[in-house]
Amino acid sequence: MTHGISLHAEPAPITLVPARTALVIIDMQRDFLESGGFGEALGNDVGLLQGAVGPCRTALAAARAAGLLVIHTREGHRPDLSDAPPAKVARGAPERRIGDPGPMGRILIRGEPGHDIVAALAPRPGEPVIDKPGKGAFHQTDLDQMLRNAGIDTLAVCGVTTEVCVHTTIREGNDRGYRCVALGDACASYFPEFHRVGLEMIKAQGGIFGWVSDSGAFATAVRSTTQAA
Numbered sequence: 632m633t634h635g636i637s638l639h640a641e642p643a644p645i646t647l648v649p650a651r652t653a654l655v656i657i658d659m660q661r662d663f664l665e666s667g668g669f670g671e672a673l674g675n676d677v678g679l680l681q682g683a684v685g686p687c688r689t690a691l692a693a694a695r696a697a698g699l700l701v702i703h704t705r706e707g708h709r710p711d712l713s714d715a716p717p718a719k720v721a722r723g724a725p726e727r728r729i730g731d732p733g734p735m736g737r738i739l740i741r742g743e744p745g746h747d748i749v750a751a752l753a754p755r756p757g758e759p760v761i762d763k764p765g766k767g768a769f770h771q772t773d774l775d776q777m778l779r780n781a782g783i784d785t786l787a788v789c790g791v792t793t794e795v796c797v798h799t800t801i802r803e804g805n806d807r808g809y810r811c812v813a814l815g816d817a818c819a820s821y822f823p824e825f826h827r828v829g830l831e832m833i834k835a836q837g838g839i840f841g842w843v844s845d846s847g848a849f850a851t852a853v854r855s856t857t858q859a860a
């Protein structure tokens with residue numbers, strides 16, 4: 632059945648067809664959410680991101696129950712840093728840059744404990760995990776091909792951080808023709824003001840590059856499809 636369901640969103644409700652909708656959870660990694668990782672190395676208070684975990688769980692549980700495609704992403708680099716632009720590696724405190732050792736292993740390196748997704752949002756077998764070297768989930772990854780193969784036209788996007796990887800991914804997705812809905816309470820930033828304004832930017836001008844909803848509305852909408860089935 633391919634009927635649509637209405638998701639409460641701003642600037643206007645959006646109709647989702649479950650079979651064509653994916654939940655994309657951006658970079659809910661220990662490196663950003665826990666002490667000793669990349670986020671802290673950049674001078675941030677990582678506690679500010681904790682509030683997104685519960686809402687991401689709400690969205691994830693609803694998406695799984697309804698059989699939606701769930702995609703997780705992780706930002707990180709190869710151990711030899713061959714995929715890391717020097718300009719990116721040069722950011723942050725000199726003694727704690729990408730590839731340097733830390734309490735969760737080498738910072739922002741694939742395979743290290745800090746690169747893992749937090750336990751509360753651990754991917755299940757069969758759920759694609761996109762390892763991305765950049766801020767956007769489409770840059771140098773197979774995400775676009777995967778979504779096209781699955782017939783996806785709409786992305787519900789959550790994770791961290793709102794104005795960096797979530798924004799970049801939504802902008803990339805929008806330019807590729809996907810309808811992108813940010814689940815606002817399931818996103819977070821080290822800068823509460825950037826989070827607030829970041830969401831405003833998406834939905835301004837009639838939804839210039841997307842929509843903004845929240846985890847509760849998403850769960851309610853998605854759950855209605857399982858009840859109707």
Ligand code: TIU
Nearest residue numbers: 658706791792795796797
């Ligand atoms: N620093 C910051 O706000 N974000 C990142 O570096 N990556 C993501 O947003 N995932």
